[in-house]
Amino acid sequence: MEFRLSPEQREMVATVRAVTQERIKPRALKFLDGTFPWENLKDLAEIGITGMAIPEEYGGLGLSVLDTALVVEEVAKGCYTTAMALMPQLGVQTRILAQYAPEELKRRIFDGVIRGEYVLAVCMTEPHAGTDVANIKTNTEIKGDRAVINGTKTLISKVDEAQLFVVFTRVDKIAGREGIGCVLVDRDTPGMIRTGRFHTMGGEHLFELTFENVEVPLENLVIKGDGLKKLMSAFNTQRCLNPSISLGLAEGAFEEAVKYCRDRTAFNRPIGKFQGMRWKLAEMYRDIEIGRSMLYRAAASANPYPDPHLAALAKMYCNEMAIRVTSEAIQVHGGYGFTDEFPVSRYFRGARYGTLGGGTTETLKELVGKKIINDFPHDGFLGMGNF
Ligand SMILES: Cc1cc2nc3c(=O)[nH]c(=O)nc-3n(C[C@H](O)[C@H](O)[C@H](O)COP(=O)(O)OP(=O)(O)OC[C@H]3O[C@@H](n4cnc5c(N)ncnc54)[C@H](O)[C@@H]3O)c2cc1C
Structure with a gap:
């Protein structure tokens, strides 16, 4: 090993x-x-x-x-x-x-x-279906050598910047998971309309996009059938990158907290001399190290995509760990931590995203829980990825 x-x-x-x-x-x-x-x-x-x-x-x-x-x-x-x-x-x-x-x-x-x-945008979420992605309604109809898209997507990132949109869609109204495919749409294609804009606590803008008879050449329909299975296995890559943002934010906040503990004085000594602060740093560091081990193991399992259960475990842990660690880094900075004078408030805002995107924590717990109920061996604990 x-x-x-x-x-x-x-x-x-x-x-x-x-x-x-x-x-x-x-x-x-x-x-x-x-x-x-x-x-x-x-x-x-x-x-x-x-x-x-x-x-x-x-x-x-x-x-x-x-x-x-x-x-x-x-x-x-x-x-x-x-x-x-x-x-x-x-x-x-x-x-x-x-x-x-x-x-x-x-x-x-x-x-x-x-x-x-x-820049490439990905359009999966719909107003009525985020986690429940198998229930999307956006449909692409095949008409001769053209594919015609109708539907609404929401909470989409990078809409202002993207030149190409990777759109998850039902194909010819076929019901269920099997009916989902993927179509590529160039940014200036007529009928693709921005119908809403949201500003997030992380800073970026997200958009609602409506597709009204958006026509593309048939070769842009890159996945025609049984798409959800293909898309979801590729999605395990995202489930390693999303927690790597969480891990990086936690580490960035931790580095700032260590610096502040050395520089800031109270009661005539650096605050890092107080056990209350040192224990905080020790716990933050411990949690970062656990997250790093879980994440690297999940990412290293890729062949070509990461093991779904290792990725889910790493994502769940790193996302929640980053919220805790960045929040503690604000606490270490006292009142200044709540201002823009130090980067820790920025780290905290960003960290809040992790549990929401790329599979919510609740969905991932379901995924791991099902695996445990179905496959956990009775003769010993080998760890996820081994059973
Ligand atoms: C910063 C940011 C960027 C994003 N960028 C994009 C993008 O570029 N493209 C895109 O397609 N989407 C994007 N999204 C949307 C994101 O993928 C969705 O928000 C996410 O999939 C959750 O869907 P939802 O918001 O509809 O929540 P819902 O699915 O409505 O969930 C609401 C709550 O119910 C819980 N829940 C749902 N089902 C279950 C269940 N079975 N068991 C237990 N709990 C459950 C969820 O965990 C959650 O806590 C972005 C979101 C954010 C915050």
Whole structure:
């Protein structure tokens, strides 16, 4: 059992850390109003990060899920918004396209993704169906060589910036999980209308999008049938990247808390000399280490997608851990922790997202609970991933 990152991975993390700390973190505050961090994506593109998940034959680096998780963790230590902006490049959208999109389309878009100029949005959630994704109503009708989409999506990220939308849809109104597929829509296609906008506590804007007889060529219907199974297995990648944001935010907040404990004095001594503060730091560090072990193990299980139960466990733990740790980092900073003078309030806002996106904590507990009831062995505890 090897618990060490490879020399290449350590070098990659050090490079991303330098860019994040020197350029990305100092700009983080300005993205709280919904501004998209294009300049940060450019900086990350310069060191190859935006092409990490794209196969080598299309000019990317074709790196593993663990590699992408390590990078996202490092970026999140500096800026939640930038880590979220990396999701399309490193997450489920890119992996679905790499596996299922027509060759011509891949050649057209991957180059822009690698350069940090091309953003992909994913449209899954609908006003009546978020967790209950198998119940979506958006439908794509096949009419000769065209596919025609009607329906409404909501809480969609990066709508202002995306050039291409990866839309989960029912195909020809076929009911149930088997009827779900996936269609690609270019941003300026007529009939795709923004019908709502929400500003989040993390800073970004989310949108409601209505599709009214949106017509695309039939080859854009990249998954026609039994799509939910295919999409969900790719989605386990997201279930490792979402917690890597949580882990990075917890670590960023922890680093700030340690600094503050050394610098801030009360009763004529640094507050780090008080047991009350030191125990807090010890508990925060313990929880970060547990989360890191769970997450790296889940990410390292990818072949090509991570084990769903290891990913669910890691996600559940890291998401909740980050809320606790970032909140404690605010407590360490006293009243200043609640202001924008220190980054800890930003980390906390971002951390609140984790349990909501990419499968809520409740859904993941269901997934793991079912596995335990059905398969837990009676003759010993081998751990998830082994039974
Ligand atoms: C910052 C952010 C970015 C997002 N970006 C995107 C995006 O780009 N594209 C996209 O498609 N969506 C996006 N979403 C939406 C996100 O995927 C959904 O919010 C999520 O799937 C949950 O769906 P919902 O909000 O409809 O909640 P619901 O499904 O209505 O759930 C409400 C509550 O009920 C609980 N619940 C539901 N079912 C069960 C059950 N069976 N057992 C126990 N509890 C249950 C949930 O856990 C939750 O606590 C984003 C959300 C956020 C916050």
